[in-house]
Amino acid sequence: MSAKTLAEFDFETGEVLLLDKPLTWTSFDVVRKVKNALRIKKIGHAGTLDPLATGLLILCTGRKTKEIDLIQAQEKEYTGTFRLGETTPSFDLETAVDMARPYAHLTDEEILAATLPFVGTIQQTPPLFSAVKIDGKRAYEIARNGQEAEIKSKTVEIKIFELTRIALPEIDFRVVCSKGTYIRSLARDLGVALGCGAHLTRLVRTRIGEYRVEDAFSLEAIQALRPPRPEGEGRPRIERPRTAPNRAGLQYYAALQADALAAKEHQATETAPAAPESSPE
Incomplete structure (x- = not known):
């Protein structure tokens, strides 16, 4: 700490x-x-x-x-996971899968080789589901209204792009990059290079400078450091839930979590030991 x-x-x-x-x-x-x-x-x-x-x-x-x-x-460092073989409009789990393609034929060598052109100074197009401004509006506002818009590419630098695990359809990565780099766009571009599509399923920013x-x-x-409110000052606090996916426009992610929870509960029910039958008196 x-x-x-x-x-x-x-x-x-x-x-x-x-x-x-x-x-x-x-x-x-x-x-x-x-x-x-x-x-x-x-x-x-x-x-x-x-x-x-x-x-x-x-x-x-x-x-x-x-x-x-x-x-x-300052430069940024990220770790995370890409999923090959599926694409989404947001390039991550915010929106539903819109296309699926075969990926099982890819070798580790082919996947590693596909990362090489992305190291160095490159041109990258930010996602439409992003905070980039288009004619005074945030791009994600346009995207969530179902509208299309053109986003200009920009120059970014990727200093390190290494794969730390390949377990198809998932690949884990570590990226060190410049300000303004979109890891979701990197997922999209790698999927295009491999011919199977890809999207981001997990991202952790581990370092800034x-x-x-x-x-x-x-x-x-x-x-926990919140000071007590003086008696009679203002309205009582209304605590918000720790996570609020709908406020962030993450309906698809919320649905995925609900499905995963339902599947887990179903599995627990199926594997639970049956109650012993009562013997006749």
Whole structure:
């Protein structure tokens, strides 16, 4: 953990706070939660994380908000999982699979070779389901309304793209890259290169510059510092659920989780030992 405890932070004067973002929370959700919990007047984040990504989210408060641009410009490190053979419009689990193709014929050597052209300075097109602005609107707003829009490609740098596990249809990876790189787009582009399609199923941001997720605090630890509200001040707090997939537009992900839970409960029922029959009197 950080060498400094949370109780030692002076958030009003200015701090750089490392937080491990929960799954399905937007970066804005986290900023708002921390701001309200600790009653911080000035706070912002240094680099967005998608709702279905977890890991390092850096919050800057007070005078330290002046360092946001500097922190955002530093290189990023991610780990995660791509699934080959299926594509989705969002390039991740936010939207349903729209195409499936064979993948079993691919060898480890072919998959590894396909990663090589993506190392270095490349042109990358961000996903339509992203925060990129198009004519003053966020791209994801256009996408979630079922509309199409053209997004221009941009130059990014991928310093390291290594595969740490190949267990088709899944492959695990580690990527070190520049600001503005979309790992979901990398999944899409790798799938195109392999001819089978791919999408992102898990993403963890492990590092921004010298800041590491191992030194980050949990949202629960930060909320535990919340000072008591003076008697009679304002309205009573309304606690939001820890995860809120529908607020983030993640209906497909929510459905997947519901299906997985139902399957697990069904399996538990089938494998449970039968109750002994009562013997006749």
